[in-house]
Amino acid sequence: MKAIVITIGNEILSGDIVNKDLAVIAQIAKEYGIKIQKEITVKDDVEEIKRALKDTSAYNIVLITGGLGPTSDDVTREAVAMFLGRELVFDDELFNNVKKRIKELGIKDNPLHRNYGYILKDCMPIDNPTGIAPGILCKHKNQYIILLPGPPRELEPTLKNAFLRMGFKKKSDGIVKIYRTFGIREVELQRAIDEMLKATSDTIEIGFYPSLYGVKLKVKYPDKKIMEKLERFLWEKIGENLYSDKDEELPEVLGKILKDKNLTISVAESCTGGLVGDLITSVSGSSAYFMGGIIAYSNEVKIQLLGCNREDLEKFGAVSREIALQMADGARKKINTDIGISTTGIAGPTGGTPQKPVGLVYMGYSDGQRQEVIKRIFKGKREEIKKQAALTVIDLARRMLI
């Protein structure tokens, strides 16, 4: 099955937004064995859209995204209708469903909403569970023409619904697994993979996705037997740097460990400002093990609420091994949890000194019996430094508990 994508949007051509639709579509299409061969981006203009549609006869599937809104500058429906020589008809059932969705989303009624009730003759609406504008599926000669909403979070489920309606089935050639690592360098990981590949003559597809927050590894094995053989190899080489073989995020993995061991955790945050707590509570059900925390941005809060020693604060400074430890232990005691973790550092871009540069962060762990502090100098922007620090302290807790 060969497919072409037509993206419609003035904001994309003006460079105001980056077109993410093609990547979203291609990823989903791949799962169904469909390859995107070409993509065309045009303006919200009937003639331009019609001209782009003329180029699509060689493809089995034409995926058109964007321009499905209710205002007069959204002309995708009209353009496709004109190109196919079909009328736009008002569909009461469709409009009732749209009205229901508008109500669910808590959006105020607007006369323009009526435009959502129009659909091309002999085409079918496709449910858009995260937005208002429904997708539209048309069969034309030997071609499928699919109109999809532009915003990625609406596009994704609507496209999946369209494939479902078309009776398409997901391909299952091989087993794809996604591994996540933290704290291992890209080159070391590459070396581990090279050795793994040497251990087999089968074709293994490997995708490498490094970021400031760890490396994600996507491996496609031909079958389960080979997967089991090579996976063992991978765990062995990469050790505890490999924190998930199910594409889970670090907070989710830490959460599982805490639940398994029936332990509770609290946080004491300075430079991360609440981000550690935010990440831990990104996991549904985290209230089972996360009790809360103290954001101790000022020294006074560190002293009054976390019990940090005023003299130590003056002697070592807030960004120090000693204070990180006192913060972690303070959170543990104050919030009454088994474990406390902490961050204190300089997120920048200002506030650095030669002795304590921007990016310097101490991260602490305390469980009453054991205490640990790690020191790092992170690179990047303020938000990147905060996020690296937050993930590193979550990873520290994970490592202390496995």
Added chain:
Amino acid sequence: MKAIVITIGNEILSGDIVNKDLAVIAQIAKEYGIKIQKEITVKDDVEEIKRALKDTSAYNIVLITGGLGPTSDDVTREAVAMFLGRELVFDDELFNNVKKRIKELGIKDNPLHRNYGYILKDCMPIDNPTGIAPGILCKHKNQYIILLPGPPRELEPTLKNAFLRMGFKKKSDGIVKIYRTFGIREVELQRAIDEMLKATSDTIEIGFYPSLYGVKLKVKYPDKKIMEKLERFLWEKIGENLYSDKDEELPEVLGKILKDKNLTISVAESCTGGLVGDLITSVSGSSAYFMGGIIAYSNEVKIQLLGCNREDLEKFGAVSREIALQMADGARKKINTDIGISTTGIAGPTGGTPQKPVGLVYMGYSDGQRQEVIKRIFKGKREEIKKQAALTVIDLARRMLI
């Protein structure tokens, strides 16, 4: 000047990378008064590239990105040469420059590098200061055809160099301003803009960028006088929903108000888990007004650290107007700040009841004299509910202080 972009890359069509080239090109082109009218993405394939080039006769400028590497799968040079009917010739001076660049970048020598020395006859090389592959500028009939490297950080300076070589000058037509709003619906905003447009006969370009977290508005005015006239109109219509006319984020705007008024703030977070603090501390220098906070995920922490009333917690539940208020006031007192803000709600996806559904959040504000609680039922995923709640309480503080 009308331009078309042709992007070449298998990884883009397979969805492995998002195409950022179009946005990079469009932003630069705009500065020179050039509009991108259309974009086509095709595979690294000679026939496909030639076919795409056939569609370009209506444009003054054809910008082609990607496929300039030295390996056999990079075929852009060959394809364009075939299309234009020009030879590829080896250029010693060009190759010497490439060799110099390779040395500067500390890249190991490779026989394939020689391919970088080939250029289309009667075209000129364009310096790529951040990479190896030079750009290529051809004049063909009344058209400019420009070959550019694919990686955005190479594309950007190379394109600027190309425009320089073409003798193009930056335009300074009009003033672009970016407004940010929170708490106003897209359709209401549209109505306000319609009225603003009625007040002038000049051409005003408007871009609309709605999200769960507010609507961003980009307006291009012909000159300062018209801007001042219409801007007053905009403020009047949209009122305090308009929080910035400088493209600032909400936490930044709140920070400026707090600094101006010499006030301090603290947070008490339940369902947002630390995100409010994280957002407030996303602003460099926030330690001047943000002292810290308490993440009170469990009821015990709400009682012990924020002084919430145990009986009220039992009577009204943690997700209630009463507790939101006690939390905000508790943070204010405990952290010793002028203002306390709070969140308590059900982030989901589990934990909802018919009386208290997923998405229900109470957000509180207290400054000792004044207290305020707002109740919302947010839609979306867990992280979306958290972020809407966090921004809404930051916006609440902003509104209370202006």
